[in-house]
Structure formats: structure tokens, C-alpha cells
Amino acid sequence: MIVCNGLTKVFKIGPKHKEDFAAVENLSLEIPQGQVFGFLGPNGAGKTTTVRMLTALIRPTRGTAKVNGYELGREDTQIRRSVGILTESPGMYERLSAEMNLSIFAKLYDVPDVPAAVGKYLNMLGLWERRHDPVGSFSKGMRQKLAIARALIHEPQTLFLDEPTTGLDPEAAKTIRDFIEELKTEGRTIFMTTHNLDEADKLCDIVGIFKQKLIAIDTPAALRSQLFGRTVVFHLGSVNPEWAVMLTAIEGVRKVETLENKLVISLEDPEKQNPALIRKLVELGADLQFVGEVRHSLEQIYLETLHTPKGENA
Amino acid sequence: MNHIRTLIEKEWAEIFKNRMVLMSFILMPLLFTGIPLVMLGTMGTTSISGSAVESSLPAGAMALCPGLSGIECLQITVLSQFMVFFMLLPMILPAMVAAYSIVGEKTTRSLEPLLATPITTIELLVGKALSAALPAIAATWLSYGIFIVGTFILKISPAVQAYVFNPIWLVGILALGTVLAIISVIFAIFVSSQVNDPRAAEQISSVLVLPVMLLFVGQMIGKVVISLEFMLTTTAICLLLAMGLFYLGIRVFDRENILTKWK
Numbered sequence: 001m002i003v004c005n006g007l008t009k010v011f012k013i014g015p016k017h018k019e020d021f022a023a024v025e026n027l028s029l030e031i032p033q034g035q036v037f038g039f040l041g042p043n044g045a046g047k048t049t050t051v052r053m054l055t056a057l058i059r060p061t062r063g064t065a066k067v068n069g070y071e072l073g074r075e076d077t078q079i080r081r082s083v084g085i086l087t088e089s090p091g092m093y094e095r096l097s098a099e100m101n102l103s104i105f106a107k108l109y110d111v112p113d114v115p116a117a118v119g120k121y122l123n124m125l126g127l128w129e130r131r132h133d134p135v136g137s138f139s140k141g142m143r144q145k146l147a148i149a150r151a152l153i154h155e156p157q158t159l160f161l162d163e164p165t166t167g168l169d170p171e172a173a174k175t176i177r178d179f180i181e182e183l184k185t186e187g188r189t190i191f192m193t194t195h196n197l198d199e200a201d202k203l204c205d206i207v208g209i210f211k212q213k214l215i216a217i218d219t220p221a222a223l224r225s226q227l228f229g230r231t232v233v234f235h236l237g238s239v240n241p242e243w244a245v246m247l248t249a250i251e252g253v254r255k256v257e258t259l260e261n262k263l264v265i266s267l268e269d270p271e272k273q274n275p276a277l278i279r280k281l282v283e284l285g286a287d288l289q290f291v292g293e294v295r296h297s298l299e300q301i302y303l304e305t306l307h308t309p310k311g312e313n314a
Numbered sequence: 315m316n317h318i319r320t321l322i323e324k325e326w327a328e329i330f331k332n333r334m335v336l337m338s339f340i341l342m343p344l345l346f347t348g349i350p351l352v353m354l355g356t357m358g359t360t361s362i363s364g365s366a367v368e369s370s371l372p373a374g375a376m377a378l379c380p381g382l383s384g385i386e387c388l389q390i391t392v393l394s395q396f397m398v399f400f401m402l403l404p405m406i407l408p409a410m411v412a413a414y415s416i417v418g419e420k421t422t423r424s425l426e427p428l429l430a431t432p433i434t435t436i437e438l439l440v441g442k443a444l445s446a447a448l449p450a451i452a453a454t455w456l457s458y459g460i461f462i463v464g465t466f467i468l469k470i471s472p473a474v475q476a477y478v479f480n481p482i483w484l485v486g487i488l489a490l491g492t493v494l495a496i497i498s499v500i501f502a503i504f505v506s507s508q509v510n511d512p513r514a515a516e517q518i519s520s521v522l523v524l525p526v527m528l529l530f531v532g533q534m535i536g537k538v539v540i541s542l543e544f545m546l547t548t549t550a551i552c553l554l555l556a557m558g559l560f561y562l563g564i565r566v567f568d569r570e571n572i573l574t575k576w577k
Contacts, residue, residue: 011574077434079452080431081432085426089423093424096328105323107316109432
């Protein structure tokens with residue numbers, strides 16, 4: 001579980017380190033145990049800085065946070081013990097074997113049975129056959145898998161994944177995504193930063209859209225609903241432009257657009273409004289062929305949220 | 315202790331898998347041992363007369379070797395310079411490794427996952443320092459041991475052997491050399507944690523050999539007389555300096571700065 005209150009990080013920048021730059025401003029959020037949280041934002045938004053603060057690598061300038069029940073700044077060693085981190089770059093020891101890389105970290109995390117833990121994750125991530133090879137000879141995907149194994153070697157309650165699939169080919173990215181799916185079932189809290197919005201949509205229970213400040217946070221479905229409502233498309237044999245005006249009068253209908261032989265209708269609650277709409281269209285003599293719900297992509301939500309001034313979204 | 319042991323295990327695995335670093339740990343002690351032995355051997359078999367050797371020695375040199383022959387005095391004069399090299403060896407050998415230890419991990423991006431573990435700053439610095447210093451100290455002691463054995467094999471005169479094996483050099487190489495190795499690695503790690511370029515760390519760290527070089531020059535020109543008191547006092551002062559440097563190293567080791575500053 002992660003709870004932050006007003007977490008802020010200000011860096012000193014400029015030629016004489018006298019200018020203040022707020023990388024993270026007043027971040028407050030709560031991620032319940034076992035949830036996958038997607039932290040979305042453009043490059044330089046402060047995502048990595050947030051991960052570094054929450055993993056006790058850097059100190060916040062202001063604000064408080066609790067990670068797995070441990071207070072940031074006072075119980076940093078316990079935080080480090082209870083979290084695993086996949087850093088933006090795998091940062092493995094290239095001359096050493098995969099097995100030795102994991103074994104070193106298992107020992108640093110005081111894992112009781114090091115060979116068992118190392119064997120478990122090498123097998124799980126399909127690296128057992130290459131365990132004696134130097135990591136320098138590994139592909140990018142294999143290094144990333146090994147870095148995930150390193151983050152998990154001490155069975156942390158919370159896992160921080162900083163852009164886990166960035167730069168990987170589609171197959172390697174899918175393997176990593178499938179593995180994260182598996183981790184979801186184990187009840188760990190996962191804090192994931194990503195640019196891949198499809199990935200976030202598939203994996204995350206909650207997403208936060210962030211650019212120095214937290215702009216929006218909710219489930220992907222709730223964000224869709226807040227921004228766009230829910231949209232239903234009625235495919236008709238032909239469309240009479242007057243129908244759009246008539247349908248707008250029905251309670252719960254937000255907006256009706258005509259698009260070729262289709263009516264695109266934003267609704268508050270399609271389960272309630274669809275029967276009335278269908279009845280009305282049949283009554284008007286429409287040749288109803290097909291009805292389907294439009295699902296806005298997380299990319300649309302992300303772009304809409306980032307580019308809409310705060311306060312205009314809701 | 316477990317974290318320190320793990321870090322040493324990791325550092326050694328990395329150091330000794332790098333052939334160039336491994337070669338420097340082997341080659342330099344070999345040279346420092348081989349050259350004086352070759353010189354001693356050559357001087358022992360010289361056909362030049364004792365009086366000719368005496369006249370070639372620096373003024374006053376014979377006064378420092380009462381009761382010894384010209385050849386023996388020449389051997390001792392040459393040896394006294396090389397014995398200082400044995401004190402220099404544990405400073406030079408680990409400096410490069412220690413200078414790379416923090417900034418090297420920073421540039422290969424392996425420092426962040428390491429700092430994210432529960433390892434404390436003291437454990438990290440002690441582990442890094444010992445992993446660089448211990449092989450250098452071992453190599454120096456081994457070289458000195460080989461050198462002593464070599465003097466027996468070459469049948470060097472007992473008077474010269476007594477000079478090689480006397481308490482001054484035992485303290486100088488075994489105690490002061492060890493402390494100098496520790497100072498060297500702490501200083502190099504301190505520099506390594508403050509810079510962003512491994513080359514800069516290596517360059518800056520190498521300045522620490524200058525005081526020992528001054529000792530070498532001072533002794534060569536007769537301005538410094540190395541005695542047991544000198545060695546013991548210098549060892550004590552250097553020990554205090556090592557402790558002070560270590561304390562300073564811990565105080566200025568700022569995880570945040572190391573991870574976030576790139577200029």
C-alpha cells in the first residue's frame with residue numbers, strides 16, 4: 001500500500017544551483033494493496049523522481065508518504081526491504097553471470113534461501129538455460145527480464161516498475177506484460193510508469209495522469225466516463241438529420257452526432273437509455289442494423305487530460 | 315557483515331573478470347620485485363673493485379654503512395630506494411579500482427538498484443574499500459615475501475639481508491603500506507562519489523602518491539632519514555588520517571546527489 005500526502009521534490013538547477021525546479025509538486029494519492037497503478041505522463045514529468053522518492057532513494061523536499069506502512073524518511077531501510085524496483089535502465093553487472101547477478105542482490109536483501117530464490121526466478125522468466133552466461137551477452141529483452149527477477153528476488157510487497165517495456169521488441173514486451181499480469185494475481189501492489197497507454201489500459205486497475213502535478217487519477221473506465229461519458233453507435237440504413245434533435249430530448253442523452261449512416265450518441269448510462277433510444281428510432285421508422293458501444297482509448301483520455309486545463313475535465 | 319562480504323564477492327568477481335585490471339595486479343608487483351632483485355644480482359657479480367664502487371657512491375654514503383664493503387653499501391643505497399616502492403605499491407594498485415567503484419557503477423546505471431537495497435552507506439563504503447585494498451595489500455606482502463626469498467636465493471650478504479628484513483621496513487611495508495593502501499582507496503572512493511566521469515576520478519585519485527614520491531626523493535637526496543621512529547610516527551599519523559577520511563567519506567556520500575547530478 002502506498003499513501004502520499006503533498007509529496008514535493010524541488011531540485012536546485014541553473015549554473016550556480018540557485019534556481020528552484022519543482023520536479024514533483026504536491027502529489028497526494030493512495031494505492032491500496034494488491035492494485036496495479038499506472039503512472040502516466042510525458043518525458044520529464046517527474047515520474048522517475050516520484051519512484052525514487054517512494055523507494056527511499058532520494059528525499060522529498062516536502063510532504064509525507066507511507067510505503068507498505070513504513071514512513072518515508074524515518075523508516076527508509078524498511079521501505080527498501082519491502083519494495084522491489086525495476087529502474088529505467090536495467091543496470092546489470094555485465095561481466096557477471098545472470099545467476100551471480102541475482103545471487104548478489106538476493107544476499108543484499110538477506111533472502112534466506114538464495115539458490116532457491118535465484119532458481120525460481122530464472123526458471124519463471126525462462127533464463128535458466130543461460131544462467132551461467134555473462135549478462136553482457138544478453139539481448140535487451142533478456143536483460144529486462146533479469147532486472148525484473150532482481151526486483152522480485154526478495155518477494156517484495158510492492159513493486160516499482162519504471163517503464164518496464166520501453167525499447168523492447170513486441171514479443172519481449174508481451175512476455176514482460178504477461179509476467180506483470182501473473183504478478184497481479186499474487187496480491188502485490190505494482191506502481192508502474194509507462195508511455196505505453198495500451199499496456200496501462202490492459203494492466204492497471206488505477207491510472208494517474210501526471211505532469212509535475214497529478215492531473216487525474218481513477219480507474220481507466222471512470223476516467224473514460226468522466227471525460228467522454230459513454231458513447232453508443234447506432235448503425236442505420238439511412239439517417240434523417242432531424243432524428244438527432246429528437247433524440248437529444250431523451251433524458252440522459254448528452255450529445256448526438258450524425259456520421260454517414262450512423263448516429264453517435266453520448267449517454268450517461270447506456271444500460272438505461274438504450275431501450276428508450278431503440279424504441280424511439282423504431283417509432284421514427286429507422287432501419288436499425290446494429291448497436292455497439294465505442295470505447296475511447298486510454299491514449300485519447302491521456303491526451304484530453306493533459307491538454308485540457310484543470311477544472312474543465314469533469 | 316553479510317552485506318560487506320557480498321559486496322566484496324561481487325567486486326572481486328568483476329575485477330578479476332577484467333583481464334586488464336587483473337594484469338595490472340600481477341604485472342606491477344612482479345616489476346617492483348623483479349627489478350631490485352635483478353639489480354642486486356648484477357651488483358653481486360660485478361667485477362668492479364670495491365674501492366672503485368666506494369668512490370662512485372654519493373658523498374657521505376659510506377658513513378651510513380659502517381663496517382660494510384663498497385658493494386654492500388651500494389646494494390643498500392639502491393635497495394633503500396626500492397623499499398619505498400614497496401610502500402608505494404599498495405597505494406597505486408587499488409587506486410584505479412577504487413576510483414572507478416562509485417562513478418563506474420553510476421555510468422553503467424547499476425548504482426541505482428544497488429542503492430535501492432537495504433545496504434547502508436557504511437557497508438557500501440567499507441565493502442568497496444576492502445575489495446580494492448585487500449588484493450593490493452596481499453600482492454604487496456607477497457611481493458615483499460618473494461623479494462626476501464630472492465635475496466636468499468641470490469646469496470646476498472647477511473648485512474644486506476638484514477637491511478631488507480629489518481624492523482624499519484617490516485613496519486613500513488606491512489603496517490604503513492597497509493594504512494597507505496586504506497588511505498588511497500578511501501580517497502579514491504571519496505573522489506569517485508563526487509565526480510561524474512571515471513577518468514576524472516582516476517586522475518584526481520592518483521595525486522595521493524605524491525607525498526610518498528616526495529619521501530622517495532627526500533631520501534634519495536639525503537634530506538629524509540628513514541628510521542623506525544619515523545615509520546611508527548608516520549603510520550600513526552596516517553592511521554588518524556585514514557579514520558578522518560573515512561568519516562568525511564561517509565558524511566559527504568550523498569545518495570541523492572550521486573544519482574541525480576550529472577554536471
